[in-house]
Amino acid sequence: MKNTATTPATPPLLLEREGAIATLRFNRPEALNAIDVPMANAFLAAVQTVAADPAVRAVVLCGNGRGFMAGGDLATLRADPVQSAIDILTPLNAALLLLAQMNAPVVAQVHGVAAGAGLSLLLMADYVIAAEGTRLNLAYINLGTSCDVGASWALPRIVGVRQALEIALLGEAFTANDALRLGLVNRVVPAAELDSATAALAQRLASGPTLAYGAMKRLMRASMDHTLPEQLAAEKDAFVHCAGTEDFRAGVEAFHLRQSASFAGR
Numbered sequence: 001m002k003n004t005a006t007t008p009a010t011p012p013l014l015l016e017r018e019g020a021i022a023t024l025r026f027n028r029p030e031a032l033n034a035i036d037v038p039m040a041n042a043f044l045a046a047v048q049t050v051a052a053d054p055a056v057r058a059v060v061l062c063g064n065g066r067g068f069m070a071g072g073d074l075a076t077l078r079a080d081p082v083q084s085a086i087d088i089l090t091p092l093n094a095a096l097l098l099l100a101q102m103n104a105p106v107v108a109q110v111h112g113v114a115a116g117a118g119l120s121l122l123l124m125a126d127y128v129i130a131a132e133g134t135r136l137n138l139a140y141i142n143l144g145t146s147c148d149v150g151a152s153w154a155l156p157r158i159v160g161v162r163q164a165l166e167i168a169l170l171g172e173a174f175t176a177n178d179a180l181r182l183g184l185v186n187r188v189v190p191a192a193e194l195d196s197a198t199a200a201l202a203q204r205l206a207s208g209p210t211l212a213y214g215a216m217k218r219l220m221r222a223s224m225d226h227t228l229p230e231q232l233a234a235e236k237d238a239f240v241h242c243a244g245t246e247d248f249r250a251g252v253e254a255f256h257l258r259q260s261a262s263f264a265g266r
Helices: 037-051 074-079 081-101 117-124 151-159 161-170 176-182 191-206 210-225 228-243 246-264
Strands: 013-018 021-026 058-063 106-110 113-115 127-131 135-137 187-189
Touching: 013 037, 021 037, 021 191, 037 081, 058 117, 058 191, 074 081, 081 117, 081 210, 106 117, 106 191, 113 117, 117 151, 127 176, 127 191, 135 176, 151 161, 176 187, 187 191, 210 228, 210 246, 228 246
Parallel strands: 021 058, 058 106, 106 127, 113 135, 127 187
Antiparallel strands: 013 021
C-alpha cells in the first residue's frame, strides 16, 4: 500500500459513459489507487449517479495507472486510524450496497495489483476479468486488522470457509491464474487484451435483459441465507415479475423463431 496523498486538483475517481455502459475509474495512479476519504466519497457519489440512471445497463470498475487498487491509503489511516477508517468505510459500504441492488451487472477489470480493499471490491463484482501478471493479496492481516468492504461476506461464498480462512489468515500474494483456479476471477487475459475483452463483455451485458440480470443477481446472493422453501418462493416471485416484461416477451419470441428455423432446416 502506498502512502501518497491525493492532489486536490486531481479527481480521485472518473465517471465515464459510453452508451449504456458506465465506467468508474479509480484515479490515484501515483498511489496505486489506494483509497483515501476523497476517493471513497467520490466513489459513492458516482455510484449514486449511476444507480439513479435507468439507461445504465452495465457498470465497469477499473483503475488508472499500474494497478487496480492497492487497498486503503496508509497516510490517511496513520494520521487518525479510527476516524479515517469510519470516514472511508461508511461511503464505501453505502456504494457497495447500491451496486448490489442495481439491475445492471458490475464487471471488475483488474490489472497490476489488487490488494486489501482492492481485492474486496473485485470479490463484490458480478464478473471479474484479470490481466495476466496481476498480483492479488487480501493483505489485511499483514497490517494487523480484519477485513472490510464485504470480503468476509463474499470470500467464503466463493471459495468456502476453509479456503477463505487460508487466504485471510496467511496474507500471502497469489497470481491471476491462482485466482482463476479458486474462482475469484472469471477470466484471465493477456494484458494487451484486457481493455478489449472488458469492453466486449460489458457491451454484451448492456445489450441483455437488465431486469432479469438484476433478479438473478439478487437470487444468487440471497440463496445461502434462505431455506429451500424461501428460495423457491423468491424464485417464483422473480420469474413472475420477469414474465411480465418486454424483455421476456422478446426473448420467448426470439427463441421460438430460432426453433422454427432449426426445424425448417432439417
